[in-house]
Amino acid sequence: MKLAIMGTRGIPAGYGGFETFAEELSALLASRGHAVTVYCRSRYVDRGLRQHRGARLVVLPSLRSKYLDTVSHSFLSVLHGLVQGYDAVLMCNSANSFACFIPRLAGQKVLLNVDGLEWQRKKWNRLGRWWYLLGERLAAVLPNRIVADAEVIRDYYRERYGVDSVCIPYGAPDGPVAGTATLERFGLRPDGYLLYVSRLEPENNAHLVIEAYREVATDLPLVVVGDASYSAAYIRSLREAADARVLFTGGVYGTGYRELQSHCFAYIQATEVGGTHPALIEGMGMAAAVIANDTPENREAAADGALFYRKNDPAALAGILTRLLADPPSRGPLRERARAIVRERYAWPRIADRYEEALRAILARN
Numbered sequence: 001m002k003l004a005i006m007g008t009r010g011i012p013a014g015y016g017g018f019e020t021f022a023e024e025l026s027a028l029l030a031s032r033g034h035a036v037t038v039y040c041r042s043r044y045v046d047r048g049l050r051q052h053r054g055a056r057l058v059v060l061p062s063l064r065s066k067y068l069d070t071v072s073h074s075f076l077s078v079l080h081g082l083v084q085g086y087d088a089v090l091m092c093n094s095a096n097s098f099a100c101f102i103p104r105l106a107g108q109k110v111l112l113n114v115d116g117l118e119w120q121r122k123k124w125n126r127l128g129r130w131w132y133l134l135g136e137r138l139a140a141v142l143p144n145r146i147v148a149d150a151e152v153i154r155d156y157y158r159e160r161y162g163v164d165s166v167c168i169p170y171g172a173p174d175g176p177v178a179g180t181a182t183l184e185r186f187g188l189r190p191d192g193y194l195l196y197v198s199r200l201e202p203e204n205n206a207h208l209v210i211e212a213y214r215e216v217a218t219d220l221p222l223v224v225v226g227d228a229s230y231s232a233a234y235i236r237s238l239r240e241a242a243d244a245r246v247l248f249t250g251g252v253y254g255t256g257y258r259e260l261q262s263h264c265f266a267y268i269q270a271t272e273v274g275g276t277h278p279a280l281i282e283g284m285g286m287a288a289a290v291i292a293n294d295t296p297e298n299r300e301a302a303a304d305g306a307l308f309y310r311k312n313d314p315a316a317l318a319g320i321l322t323r324l325l326a327d328p329p330s331r332g333p334l335r336e337r338a339r340a341i342v343r344e345r346y347a348w349p350r351i352a353d354r355y356e357e358a359l360r361a362i363l364a365r366n
Contacts (some may be wrong), residue, residue, distance in 0.1 A: 014254075095135050145362050166356065169346060193264070219247075276297065290305065304341075
């Protein structure tokens with residue numbers, strides 16, 4: 001197949017879950033003989049980069065705006081793709097649903113990964129929420145098929161819009177990495193810190209994690225990994241609320257990110273909006289002891305491979321952290337269950353198999 005992946009910031013991955021998804025999936029599909037092109041934004045990927053891990057790269061500009069960055073780049077991408085002869089386009093993000101009809105004009109099939117329920121995010125104003133809700137409606141009619149990354153998202157689209165989807169979660173690595181160079185750079189030691197990773201936006205609840213951590217008697221630092229392009233005021237409030245034990249690293253990607261997840265005492269997943277959160281299952285795959293916010297999406301993804309605290313309750317999170325710190329060996333069975341779940345459900349080759357099947361299925365339709 002001749003395939004294009006559109007709607008992400010691009011690869012090499014240097015921002016979030018969609019970018020890691022685009023990198024891992026494109027590399028696996030390319031290794032199986034498919035011709036894969038990944039569309040990238042010039043703000044995030046060097047314009048001179050033409051190939052990465054077997055995938056061809058097309059780097060195009062976008063409007064530098066919280067509300068127009070994604071959609072402007074996707075519009076340019078589908079226009080560029082009209083004359084490229086792709087068999088199919090894998091579009092990412094329901095905000096890009098509006099663009100799905102354009103590849104179809106050229107006879108290209110379109111598979112859309114709708115992501116989570118983005119309109120629920122606090123960072124969007126009324127117009128932003130309206131656009132995402134419109135994107136959901138368009139997702140029901142414009143692509144050939146949609147992909148949900150969790151059953152709760154699949155159920156939502158079925159119940160609200162009467163459209164079925166194929167459910168394919170994100171993938172995750174199986175096993176921790178040995179390197180510790182990133183720990184040394186930040187003055188950390190293996191098993192000697194608590195870890196939180198996410199874009200620093202309100203609905204990802206870093207503020208609640210910091211509030212919980214203040215109530216925990218420990219010398220282990222809380223390492224907060226992440227950044228966000230349009231959240232300066234929120235990030236400033238986090239720094240003001242944190243005590244001296246909290247370490248803000250900014251964004252850490254690739255090998256450095258994997259090292260931090262592989263060697264933490266415990267990993268905290270505090271998100272409340274979205275489907276399968278990549279960082280959650282990646283932490284499980286890295287054999288971290290995972291503590292997660294109790295949402296239906298997180299329950300579905302982690303099953304019995306995580307400990308859950310009452311939704312958005314700092315006191316409940318503080319209680320779990322205190323118990324784990326008092327009994328470190330209790331993490332062993334939890335970590336073993338987490339890795340077993342990743343091997344069974346989230347191994348990247350398995351995820352690539354399912355995308356390959358979904359793409360072939362839409363190509364087989366008239």
